[in-house]
């Protein structure tokens with residue numbers, strides 16, 4: 001299926017590896033020009049080069065921290081009027097709710113709620129004026145089913161989800177959509193680090209934690225960045241213009257509810 005977005009421009013946050021990279025790769029395969037963002041210049045440029053080589057699209061790499069005003073200014077200076085925005089940044093650290101400080105909460109809200117909101121605020125009027133916009137927020141399955149040791153993530157991501165829900169309806173008639181992708185367990189560096197944290201806390205091997213996790217996933221495996229990227233590209237397509245304000249869970253069937 002031709003997704004009808006060839007020649008559009010996407011600003012993709014957290015794009016040097018993992019789920020953000022998967023989104024960038026899938027959009028490039030559809031002929032979308034990219035501005036890729038991540039904190040480390042070296043790994044970002046290597047990722048951008050891989051995508052250039054595979055797709056032939058124009059890819060600009062901007063090393064910046066999207067959770068800072070300065071980083072977002074650098075991103076927007078490189079791409080002030082994206083047709084597509086994929087918001088993403090590292091998730092908050094795991095831990096016990098009672099041990100998180102006020103500052104820990106402020107940091108989580110800043111990184112995983114206010115940073116994407118700031119980017120959306122900066123680009124949405126242009127999308128409305130041009131009559132096309134696709135915003136995809138990478139959040140977490142924690143939005144549907146909060147995760148025990150990730151209360152900072154549970155809270156900040158729920159905040160973002162609520163904040164953009166009404167906005168999505170407000171801009172829908174302008175062919176601007178806002179949706180979120182909620183990853184369950186995807187095999188990325190972030191996930192491997194969380195597995196190690198759990199293993200250390202439980203005094204067992206990382207492989208033991210992996211086996212336990214896999215038993216909770218009906219698909220019997222972790223997700224991969226490619227299939228995540230494909231879902232993102234579809235949400236950004238011309239064909240998906242009637243899908244907005246949705247929270248798509250990609251979790252191999254792990255969530256047990258019907259809604």
Ligand code: NAD
Nearest residue numbers: 014016017018019038065066090091140185186188189190
């Ligand atoms: P990852 O650590 O593998 O990759 C994160 C990417 O974002 C990297 O390119 C990194 O350089 C970049 N990045 C991080 N913070 C940034 C910042 N402040 N500014 C610019 N770039 C930044 O992580 P991932 O597994 O791809 O996860 C992406 C998001 O999805 C995270 O918020 C994570 O918490 C969430 N998530 C992941 C899973 C999973 O199973 N992988 C599950 C639920 C939620």
